[in-house]
Amino acid sequence: MDATTSGFMLVPHGYCEHGRLQLWIGVHGELLPERMWLRCTPQDGLPAQACEADCRDIPVVLERAAPSLRYTLLRLPVIAGCRYHFSLWALDASGEAVKLTDAECRARPDNLADGFNVWYGSCFYGKEDKGALGEAFEALPQNRRPDVSFLGGDQVYLDTAVGTAGWGSRLIPGLSLFKSQRLARMSDADCKAELNRIFSAEYRNNWSRGLYRVLRSGNHHFLAGDHEFWNDYPNAPGFFGGLKQKNLQQTWRACAQALFDAYQLPAGSASGQFAIGDELEFFYLDTCLQRQPGYDTAFTDAITLARVCTWLRALTCPGVLVLPAPLLTNWHLRKGKNFKDKVKGTISALAVKLGFGDHSLADTSQYEPLVQALNDCSQDILILAGDVHYSRLARMELNGKQVVEVVSTALSCLPSAGNRPEKKPAIFPDRPITGIRAEVDYLRVGTSRKKIIGHISDNNFATLNFSRVADGINVHVRCWSVNQRDADGAPKHDWEPEDFLLRRRAVNANRAAEPVREPKSEPVNEPRRKAEALVAEAQD
Template sequence: MSFLLVPNEVASDSANLWIGVVNEGVGLSDASLMYNGNSFDLTQGWQTYRTRSGFNAVRYQHIKLQNLSPRTDYILEFSTGGKSRASGRIRTLPEELPTIFERPFNVLLASCFASSRSESILLGSSYLNLQKYHNDKTDIKILCGDQVYLDDPAVYFLKNTHSYNDLEDLLFANYVRTWTQNQFLTGFQQFLQNGANFFSSDDHEFWNNAPNRATLIRDSWRRKGRENWLEIAKNLLGIFQPRSSKPTFNVGTLSFFNADTRIDRDADRDKFMTTVDLLSIEHWVQTLKGVGVLIIGQPLFAEKAGFFGGRFGDWNLPNYEQYKDLVRILNRTNHSILVLTGDVHYGRISHCQVRPNIFIYEIISSPTALVNPLVGGSWSEAPGLFPVNSIPGTVQKRVKSDFKYKETKNHFLTLSFQKEGGKTRIVLKVCEIAGNGQMPKPVKVDEFTLF
């Protein structure tokens, strides 16, 4: 039984929030949200998702706070039954990118959180201590996939198949366990409720290598099993990790596009997103007025996965025919682009020069809590060429990886953005997840200025 308040996307004058009540029979006739002395009525608009078995249910609302002030902190408190049930905070976006003489716009980048691992509880305290004791206080968080591992533990799902009802209850329970992970001033719940979360999905919001058959997931061996799992997982994703219908947001001339390369992926390795979404990326690239930030679920600088990798691991973006179109679009940019991603269980910084003064940088941050030691602990440099295989209409470019930054421990990254003349200054710091009462120590790993 849990009450949840999770900030979603924010703008300079508004904020989207998700409020949930899980397996709790309390009345909501007097429910309200307080924020900096203001009140939002929550007595109406509740939706209910109940598993077919009837064993689990969540009542929830997606609400939007409006007429907020730019770059302002708001303290949130959800109450019902005369009691405070859940709290959180947000910071709205600045209207303009700060100059080098002002506090930078700070973005946290993270992915791959396996809540079943005992050390995963440390994420919340590391994040809160970063916010409290360091100058790297984040404005927003970008969570670019695998916020839940619905197919964990793999050994269990290799041995068992499930009816629709049993699978739905299992996946529901996994989300609840992850979203409510909480100890005193730590846990994933503390991480989520403090600061805006911009979500996108990857395979473990479904199963490893979704939507394709996975050798280690017995339910995925049959078409009906895959259909059931996809339906349930998409329902839960829409409830617990809602996304705005508008994937872009701007801070002055700095522009973000939060893409999802998993939810609409097809099984024949043709497309990893809808044609409409790809056209939206193309329009975004063509109309950039400054540096662009593209958020995707898997690395752009990658080789095709071979038969073994695709069968026992996951198909990479270059395995999809649509990858060629994405590469062509990015190569035509008139401004530098940062690609933010995760998935691979290590941190890496790589870049290539598209033409004079125009670069594509890829920043990887993964994992925050490694799902299994067998799939972590090693680092790989980016392929030497982008794209690896020649694509008509593009010229292959040399890719350089930063060998001073080879992170393989549980961590997240912060990116600080400032305006410097007509360019954007970017500073990257890594923060390893600290345990045993240790304070997080953000370490600067790179700095560059882009046009």
């Protein structure tokens, strides 16, 4: 059985404190077996001195609920670098044990001796996928399967799900001209019920079918995009007039946030960091959930901004910064140098202001301190980003170090939101910051094709293999096509692979280096204490 037939799902949900990993278990519907258990089986490579049995059976209680979903989050002790197979079991009506679903992952290693594989993808419009993403992932060579995956946002398109449910969506896929207006006229209770019905169906469809083959392999960290709420969230979109009304915004936001928390953020930490020994460090930064509307406003809280800036300045080895959207981006309020550029810039800025475009990171007030911290960083940095609906590979020399940005998106593109790669800005940052200026070298761009109106890029995702070499870390970057295969049946490359050497550089003595903190989670509440008590009891 799998999630498509059983409704049950296992998703390794990223690394947490004390060397543990998180495992999310969920089911759609209310009918649950009387007894369920998780079987945890170490795979090959288990150290001989490991003091755990060949497998463990752990009782499972789905004590948490969201619309049309029952779920839990387990934090499991694991051995660094060991691969595990997880399977969920229950007793059927006749008392026979039945496997409901399974998943596999590798515990976080404590060094790069055996390498480390990363997967990045974003923007999954499920109605256009038709199974292509799962097939492409299944066809990946084994040595490219991820140890950790970052889903960079727009794992669901809740605004287009609402649009598709109303009249007018046949004209432009995902867009109804009147649905949001009808929602705005409903009572709060009726509006909430309707949104919960539509939103939960969108999550159910994407999690149990399109995305599930990816989600059951490797550890996953989720970042939010705007479409987890609505286009250019939290700014009111021009396409949905009803969302200009505060009461509908509040109800919509609350319904969307509840499902995002249940599926993508059950541990409650939107931004976090982890390290592979003392060789490579990661920081994934949410720039959506706390973003404020308008230009020159914050994309996160002051504490999180301070954390990522301190992390950059304190690095003593190469680092990977994971973002929902590119850092190499245009500033919409830039004044052009000539009349043509000024007109083009004015039109672009006006379109964004009216809700017919997206604010970029450069449009926020916290872009400058983030870029300043990147400039101050002494170590080579690799940035992963998505959102813009094309793939691209860029490199620059910034203040004595190398910065590489890998952009990969979309996994399945919304047809009405196609785009083609941009080799802009030529100079970083596009929003001028005193004392910071770097020429950008665009090494690769993805394939795109012309439509009746505009262009659309081929669907894609990226993999990165980090391996230890004499002079530092070699990172092998590949961008794969979701829909095309080579002669061997593997996904074709969206652009030719590229290798980079990330060096450990001398640390500026003026920057205080702080150790990487273990990933933090929200306090464990009473229902979760009961679930963890069952785990401890089973282990004893």
